[in-house]
Each structure stands twice: as C-alpha cells, then as structure tokens.
Amino acid sequence: MLGYQNKVLRIDLSKKTAKTEPLRMDWAEKYIGSKGLTIKYLYEELKPGIDPLSEDNKLIFMTGPMTGTTVPCSGKLSVAGKSPATGTICDCSIGGHAALRIKYAGYDAIIIEGALNKPGYLLIEDDNISFEDGSELWGKGCHETEAILIDKYDHDYSVLTIGPAGETLSGMACITSDYYRQAGRGGMGSVMGSKNLKAVVVKGTGKVEIPNIVDAVKRIAEIEREDTLLEDNTFVFDLGTTAFLEACQDGGILPYKNFSDTTDENWTEYNGDVLMEKLAGKRGCGSCGLGCGNFLKIGDAICEGPEYETIAAFGPNAGNRDPEAIVKANQVADDMGLDTISAGDVLNWAMEMTEKGIYDFGIHFGEMDKYIEYLKMMAKGEGIGKELAMGVKKLAEKYGGSDFAMHVKGLEYPQYEPRGSWGMSLAYAVSDRGACHMRAYAPNEEVFAASIPPYTPEGKGELVFNLAQFNAVKFSLCICDFWATLSMDTMAELMTLVTGKEWTADDMAEVGTRVINIARAFNQREGFTAKDDTAPKRIFNDALKNGPAAGQKIPEEAFEDMKQQYYAVMGWNADGTLPDSLIATL
Amino acid sequence: MKIKILLRGTLTKYFEGDKERIAEIPDSCTAEEALKLVGIDWTKIDNFGFVAINGMRAMIYDKLKDGDELKAYSKISGG
Numbered sequence: 001m002l003g004y005q006n007k008v009l010r011i012d013l014s015k016k017t018a019k020t021e022p023l024r025m026d027w028a029e030k031y032i033g034s035k036g037l038t039i040k041y042l043y044e045e046l047k048p049g050i051d052p053l054s055e056d057n058k059l060i061f062m063t064g065p066m067t068g069t070t071v072p073c074s075g076k077l078s079v080a081g082k083s084p085a086t087g088t089i090c091d092c093s094i095g096g097h098a099a100l101r102i103k104y105a106g107y108d109a110i111i112i113e114g115a116l117n118k119p120g121y122l123l124i125e126d127d128n129i130s131f132e133d134g135s136e137l138w139g140k141g142c143h144e145t146e147a148i149l150i151d152k153y154d155h156d157y158s159v160l161t162i163g164p165a166g167e168t169l170s171g172m173a174c175i176t177s178d179y180y181r182q183a184g185r186g187g188m189g190s191v192m193g194s195k196n197l198k199a200v201v202v203k204g205t206g207k208v209e210i211p212n213i214v215d216a217v218k219r220i221a222e223i224e225r226e227d228t229l230l231e232d233n234t235f236v237f238d239l240g241t242t243a244f245l246e247a248c249q250d251g252g253i254l255p256y257k258n259f260s261d262t263t264d265e266n267w268t269e270y271n272g273d274v275l276m277e278k279l280a281g282k283r284g285c286g287s288c289g290l291g292c293g294n295f296l297k298i299g300d301a302i303c304e305g306p307e308y309e310t311i312a313a314f315g316p317n318a319g320n321r322d323p324e325a326i327v328k329a330n331q332v333a334d335d336m337g338l339d340t341i342s343a344g345d346v347l348n349w350a351m352e353m354t355e356k357g358i359y360d361f362g363i364h365f366g367e368m369d370k371y372i373e374y375l376k377m378m379a380k381g382e383g384i385g386k387e388l389a390m391g392v393k394k395l396a397e398k399y400g401g402s403d404f405a406m407h408v409k410g411l412e413y414p415q416y417e418p419r420g421s422w423g424m425s426l427a428y429a430v431s432d433r434g435a436c437h438m439r440a441y442a443p444n445e446e447v448f449a450a451s452i453p454p455y456t457p458e459g460k461g462e463l464v465f466n467l468a469q470f471n472a473v474k475f476s477l478c479i480c481d482f483w484a485t486l487s488m489d490t491m492a493e494l495m496t497l498v499t500g501k502e503w504t505a506d507d508m509a510e511v512g513t514r515v516i517n518i519a520r521a522f523n524q525r526e527g528f529t530a531k532d533d534t535a536p537k538r539i540f541n542d543a544l545k546n547g548p549a550a551g552q553k554i555p556e557e558a559f560e561d562m563k564q565q566y567y568a569v570m571g572w573n574a575d576g577t578l579p580d581s582l583i584a585t586l
Numbered sequence: 587m588k589i590k591i592l593l594r595g596t597l598t599k600y601f602e603g604d605k606e607r608i609a610e611i612p613d614s615c616t617a618e619e620a621l622k623l624v625g626i627d628w629t630k631i632d633n634f635g636f637v638a639i640n641g642m643r644a645m646i647y648d649k650l651k652d653g654d655e656l657k658a659y660s661k662i663s664g665g
Contacts (some may be wrong), residue, residue, distance in 0.1 A: 231596040232633045232661060243595065247662050250638035441663070448635045448662045450628055450646040484663035548642035 002211050003065030003498035004028060009107045009129070011122060013195050014055060014114030018129035023108045032495070033064030033108065034078040035091050036476035036515035039432075041111065042080060042089060043518055043586070048525045052084040052187075053169055053194040059112040061102060061160070061200070064478035065498050068103035068208040068287075070220050072228040073480040075099055075286035079160075079183035081191045082526075083433060085171030085342070085391055086410040089522040090186035090433045093475055095285040096178035098158035104204025116196035121149070121161075124202040134198040138167060141335035142176040149201055160200040163337025166193035168381035170389040171410070172342035176334065180293070180304030181285070184339040186411060186433050211500035219497060227485055229289055236292040236482045237282075241308035242272030248312070251447040252420035252549035255317045255413075257365055258348035259406050259538060262417045263547035264316040270323040275306070278323075290482055301328035306340075309437075312415035313344025319351065319365025329372050336379030342391065343378060345412035347371055349392050349405055359399045361388070403537035409434035409528065418539055420549035421447045423460040426562040429533040430464065432519035438481065440467035455549070457558040461565020469512035476515055516570065518586045521578055530576030533563055587613055587652035591624060595660030596633060600626050617656055618646045626658065635659035 010019050024041075031037040038060045050056035059081045066074040077099035083090035102110060105126050112122075116131070119138040123130045137145050142163040149159045158177060165173035166189030173189030174182040183189075192198075210216050235243060248254040249267045256264050268274070278298045284291030293304050306314070306326055314320060314329040333340045350361035361384060363370050377385025388395065392412055396405035406413035411434025418425035423442030428435040445463055446454040473491055474481070488505035495503040535554070543553045564574065572578055592606040601607055601624075611620045617637045621628060628634040628646060637644050638657040650656060 232663075235595055235660070244662060246594065247635075247659055250641055250657060250659075251636070251643045444661075444663050447643060448659065450634060450636050453645075481663075484661070548638075548644070 001025065001028065001065065001499040001501050002209050003069070004033075005103060005106050005108050005208070007107050009110045009124070011110060011112045011129070012114045013112060013116045013131075013197060016131045028065075030511065030514060031518070032473075032476040032511055033067075034062050034076065034476050034478040035093070035472065036511060036518075038062035038078045038080040038091055038109070039089055039515065039519050039522065041109070042082070043522050046082055050082065052082040052087065052191060055113075055115045055195070057082050057191055057194070059188065059191050059195065061098075061110040063099050063103045063108055064476065066494060067099045067478050069210055069498055070217055071287065071479070071494055071498065072224045073288050073290060073483040074478050075288055076475070076478045076480055077102065078475070078478065079175055079188050081188060083171075083186035083188075083411075084169070084190050085187040086434045087526055088409055088433050088528065089519050090188060092175075092183035092185055092188055093438070094175065094177055094181050094183040095480065096158065096181040097286040098160050098177045098202060099478060100286040101158045101202045101204045103208055104206045105202055106204065106206050110200070112195065112197065115194065119196050119198050121199040121201060122197065124200065126203070126205055137198045139164065142337050143179055143335045145199060146176070146179055149199060153201060153203070157201050157203045162189040162192050162198060163335060163379060165337040165379035165389070166190050168379065168389065169193055170338070170378065170381070171391045172339040172346070172389065172412075174337050174339050176337055180334055182334070182339070185341065185436065189337050210498045216497045220494070223490060223494070224289060227490055228483055230485055232485050233290055233483055236290050239272050239276060240292045240294045240305070242275050242294070242311065244308035245270070245272050245311055247448060248308070248416065250548070251443065252544070252547035253417045253424075253443055253447055255312060255415055255417045257319050258317060258345070258352040258404060259413065259417060260352065260404070260542070261545050262420055262549060264321070266321040267316065269321045270311060270315050270326060275311070275323055285480070288480065290480075292482055296327055298324040298327045301331055303327055303331040303334060306330040309415050310340040310344070313340055313348070314371070317344060317348050317415060318368070318371060320368050320371070322368060325368035325372070329368065329375060332372050332375050336376060338375060338379050341414055342412040343375055345406050346378070346388050346392050346395065347374055349395070349401065350388060352404060353399065353401045356401070358401050403541065406536050406538070407435055408534060409532050411435045413536075416443055417544070417549070418535065419544050419552045419554060420547070421454050422457060422554055422558070422562070423454070423463050425535050425539055425554055425559060426460050426464045426566060427467070429535055429563065430566055432516070432523060439471060440464045442467065455552055457561045457565070460562045461569050464566055465569040468516055469509060472512040472515040473508045476511060513570070514586065517578060517582055520572070521583055521586055524577055530563065530567075533576055535559060587611060587650075589620060589650055589652070589654045589656055591620065592655065592657040594657060595635070595662070597626070597631075597658055597660045600624070611650065615650050616647050617644060617650060620650055620656055621658060628658070633661040635661040
C-alpha cells in the first residue's frame with residue numbers, strides 16, 4: 001500500500017542505537033496506523049506486567065497513511081505506551097507539526113526502547129540520528145526547552161518535549177509540541193522522563209507517495225471543500241472549544257466544585273464570548289484548514305486555549321470564575337507539562353477534602369493563586385505537590401474521599417458530568433485508557449440533541465459502541481476530532497485515494513471494532529476485568545441539585561445494564577472479557 | 587404571548603446573523619412550533635442540535651410560557 005513510508009525507526013536508548021526496519025504491512029492492513037497500529041505494536045512487543053516507568057516500557061510515536069498528504073485535518077500524531085497512571089494501554093493524539101516531520105523524515109513510526117543513563121534528547125534529521133546531551137535542558141519548562149531547541153536548530157524542526165512533571169515521573173505528565181499542543185493523558189510524559197529523554201527533535205525533507213497523485217489531490221481538495229470546510233466544522237475556527245461552555249451549562253453537564261453539582265450561576269463571567277474578546281492570535285496544525293487554535297491574553301497570562309476541558313477544570317469545577325486565573329493556570333500547567341484535566345481534578349478533589357474536613361490540603365475552592373502554585377509544586381514534586389502528583393485514585397486510597405475521587409482505572413474524569421449524560425458514564429467506564437471523553441463522546445448524541453432522552457440506560461450500549469467504533473477508525477487514520485461531518489464512506493474513500501487499495505465503509509467499521517478489541521485484550525492481559533469498568537460512588541449515590549439534570553443520579557443497576565449492553569454489542573463475555581475466538585482474530 | 591428566541595452557532599443565519607429576537611407566539615406553543623413560526627424547521631436542518639428553555643436543556647416538544655427564553659443550538663461535536 002502507498003501512503004506509508006514502510007519504515008520504522010527503532011531507537012534503543014540504553015545502547016544508543018538507531019535501526020530501521022520495515023513497517024509490518026500485514027498489521028497496517030488490519031489496524032491502518034496511528035491509534036490502531038500503535039496499540040497492535042505494543043500488544044505484540046510489551047511483556048505483560050511490566051513496570052510502565054521501567055526500561056521495559058516502550059514509547060511509540062506513530063503516524064498514519066494520510067500523514068503528510070493533503071488530506072484535511074490529518075496532522076495528528078499518536079503517542080503511546082503502557083500508562084503509569086492506569087497500567088492500561090494508553091494512546092494519545094497530539095496536534096502541531098511533529099507528525100508531518102516524522103513522516104517526511106522517512107518514518108511511519110519511531111519506537112523508543114530502553115533508557116539513557118543521563119538526560120538527553122534525540123535528534124532526527126532524515127537518516128541522521130544522534131543522541132545529544134540534555135543536561136542543560138533538564139529542569140526547564142516545556143516552553144523554554146522548546147525555545148532553546150528551536151533557537152539552536154530552526155523552525156523547520158519540530159520538538160516533542162517534557163516539562164518538570166515528566167522528569168518527576170508524575171502520572172499526569174504530558175508530552176508537548178509546538179509549545180501548547182499536548183499528548184495529554186495517562187502520563188506519557190513520565191514514560192519519556194523515565195527514559196531520561198527530555199525531547200525528540202525532528203526534521204524531515206522527504207515526501208509521501210500516493211497513487212495517481214494529480215487526480216487524488218484534486219479529489220481530496222473537492223472533499224475538503226464539500227465536507228471539511230462546512231459551517232458545521234468551521235465553528236472551531238471562530239470559537240474553538242470555548243463554544244462548549246454555554247452548551248454544557250444549558251445541557252446540565254458543566255461540573256461544579258469537583259462534580260458535587262452541575263451548572264454555575266456565574267458562568268457568563270468566563271463564557272466563550274468573554275474569553276474570545278481577549279483573542280491575541282490564531283493558528284492551526286499541519287494539513288488543517290480549520291485552524292482551531294486561539295491564543296488568548298488576559299493581563300500577563302497567555303496561552304493557546306484555554307480549551308473547554310481546561311476552562312471547566314480550572315473554572316467552575318475549581319470554584320473559580322476569574323478568566324484570567326483560568327488562562328494563567330493553563331499557561332503554567334502547559335509549561336510544567338501537566339495534563340490540565342487530571343491536575344485540575346486532583347486539586348478540585350483536594351479542595352473538597354479540605355472543606356469537608358477529611359484532610360487539610362491547605363487549599364479551598366476558588367483560591368486560584370494557591371492553585372497555580374500547587375500546579376508548579378505538583379510538577380516539580382515539591383512539598384504537598386509531591387503527594388498530589390500521585391493522582392486522585394492513589395490519593396483517595398491514602399487519605400480517604402474515594403466516593404468523590406473522580407476517576408476510572410486511575411485516570412481522572414474529563415469535564416462532562418455523567419449524571420446529565422448517562423451514556424458518558426458508560427463511555428468513561430469502558431474507555432481503553434480510563435476516564436476519557438475522546439473514545440465515545442456521548443453528550444453529542446444524548447444532550448446536544450433535540451429529542452434523545454439522556455437519563456435512561458436504554459440504547460446506551462449501542463450508542464457508545466457506535467461512537468467508539470467511529471473514533472477508533474478516525475484516530476487510526478490520524479484525523480482530528482474536529483472534522484465532525486466525516487463519515488465512514490469518506491474515510492474509506494480517503495484510504496483508497498492514499499493507499500491505492502480499495503477500502504469500503506464496512507472495512508473501516510471492521511477496523512474500528514478490531515482496534516477496540518485489541519486495546520481491551522491488552523488491558524485484559526494486564527488483569528483488568530469488568531469490575532474495573534466503573535464510576536465514582538458520587539455518580540451512583542448523590543443526586544444533582546441544580547440545572548436541567550437536577551435530581552439525577554445513576555442507579556447502579558442501570559449502570560450495570562448499560563455495561564452489559566455494551567459487552568453484548570462487542571461480542572464480549574458477560575464478565576467483560578474477550579472470548580478466545582475474538583482474541584484469535586487480532 | 588411573547589418569548590425571546592436566542593440562536594447559537596451556525597443557526598444565527600436564520601436571524602440574518604443576529605443572535606436573538608422577540609417573538610409573538612400563541613399560548614401553549616411548543617419549542618418546535620415557536621421555532622417554526624420564525625422560519626426554523628429543526629427537522630429540515632441537518633446540524634440542528636438542541637433547545638434550552640430558560641437556560642435548561644429541554645425537549646423540542648416541551649411547551650413554552652409567556653416571557654420564556656428559548657435557545658436553539660446547532661450541533662456541537664468534538665471534545
């Protein structure tokens with residue numbers, strides 16, 4: 001198949017060797033690329049039970065067949081390994097330009113093994129690979145590190161770097177690129193940190209071959225005009241994800257004070273229209289015509305974003321309504337290399353712990369100056385921050401408060417309250433990397449829709465399956481979530497255009513299901529079972545008090561019903577395991 | 587009775603770019619009927635999202651009262 005470079009760069013940091021090998025095209029035919037293919041590699045290459053922060057773990061940067069082509073929104077890069085936060089498989093998707101440069105350097109993937117014996121960074125310039133000293137960079141924030149490296153090399157290079165959070169091996173450490181783009185969830189930054197790898201710097205000057213290039217590019221341009229640059233998608237250029245704030249408020253899924261309730265009477269003070277008045281610049285990723293990136297500047301604080309997740313985590317869920325504090329906290333978390341969702345949930349839980357008198361973490365709701373200092377301490381592993389960097393699951397095991405420790409399998413909750421979107425509780429529970437909104441975005445169908453009831457288990461298994469299957473394909477193609485009008489048919493046509501092999505919508509759906517299954521098989525091999533597909537007790541026990549979902553809590557039997565529906569649609573056993581017959585197909 | 591209709595996202599094109607309008611509607615009108623009266627038939631709009639009445643998500647067939655604020659969203663996706 002064309003579209004691929006048919007080459008993997010395998011780096012052994014312990015031996016400081018760099019070798020190339022052919023991409024497993026037999027696997028690519030079953031898993032395509034990006035999310036799916038990287039999980040397949042990890043499933044085959046990682047021994048069960050390894051310590052995610054040991055030399056045994058691998059870190060994979062995986063592109064897809066569309067990376068580096070003119071296919072719209074195809075600039076995403078998968079970053080994956082075994083998660084130190086959860087012990088599950090974990091793949092993240094990072095925007096910017098790094099994916100294109102890896103592909104232009106001649107590689108479909110970079111597989112990083114072993115560990116350096118002292119801090120360093122990897123320099124990739126097409127075929128030339130070198131291991132550079134990074135001792136001067138260690139301890140620096142993501143922004144300064146990237147600035148130093150871009151100054152040393154050039155703007156033709158991409159930098160993937162970690163901040164202090166990755167160096168201190170926090171389970172909420174990101175990998176950052178283009179200053180404000182993150183592979184955010186599950187602690188991939190600490191996997192990189194455990195390898196003493198401060199950064200990967202890459203430049204590529206090659207090309208990607210696709211069949212019948214003149215006709216293919218013409219057709220891709222038509223698809224972009226007819227299907228991508230539609231107003232259904234271009235809203236992200238105007239407002240980005242700040243547009244979600246008001247919809248989540250009205251939809252009753254905007255979390256408030258560590259998910260103790262939903263909706264905030266002060267929401268207009270940090271709504272999208274208020275934030276966008278502070279617009280200071282815009283940009284997009286490589287191969288993207290939507291350009292969702294908004295730089296906001298309020299006072300001395302500036303960041304790309306904040307995205308909805310961060311607005312909610314550092315805003316109402318933290319008892320804060322000051323937009324400047326949201327932007328400042330975003331800026332600090334990004335520089336420190338901290339996932340804003342997980343870091344926010346941890347601090348919001350700590351504030352509730354303090355206010356309930358269970359344990360005094362020295363911080364109360366709305367204390368944003370302290371909040372921002374705590375973010376720095378968490379990343380650097382200093383003082384109380386070292387404790388908080390453990391993540392909310394381990395913290396609750398040590399200090400109590402597990403009923404309102406908002407996580408699944410150790411990954412903290414995204415900022416969509418599931419009591420107002422019952423399907424989301426299922427999506428969080430069965431996601432392959434713990435609580436994640438990117439695997440199946442249920443509110444889109446059951447809250448942001450005119451006639452579907454959100455407060456029922458009925459049909460939610462199939463709903464979540466359909467969403468998860470679709471996203472598993474989309475992310476295996478390295479296409480961004482913001483191309484919302486994309487269909488299986490269009491994905492199949494694009495695959496045919498770039499690979500030269502005929503693909504159908506049914507083929508794509510089959511890949512999607514297979515990707516979900518192999519991720520599940522990885523986790524099953526690590527000991528995860530149906531009992532780990534769960535939700536915090538708060539979701540079952542405490543009814544919401546405000547908003548359209550007031551009075552809602554999810555009965556445990558309804559939750560179990562949704563799980564069984566999902567397992568049945570997937571063809572899994574009632575205990576959530578994959579039958580041997582299904583494992584044999586992977 | 588009088589209500590205020592607010593449009594969000596791409597639906598603002600139905601009010602020539604304005605975000606809100608006061609509308610006179612018959613008593614016991616549903617959200618669906620009120621929107622139709624101002625030229626918005628949600629069943630014919632592919633990217634129609636949801637409605638909220640007085641800041642609370644509602645079903646399209648819910649009834650309105652005098653002075654209500656009816657908000658209609660275009661579809662939201664991503665996350």
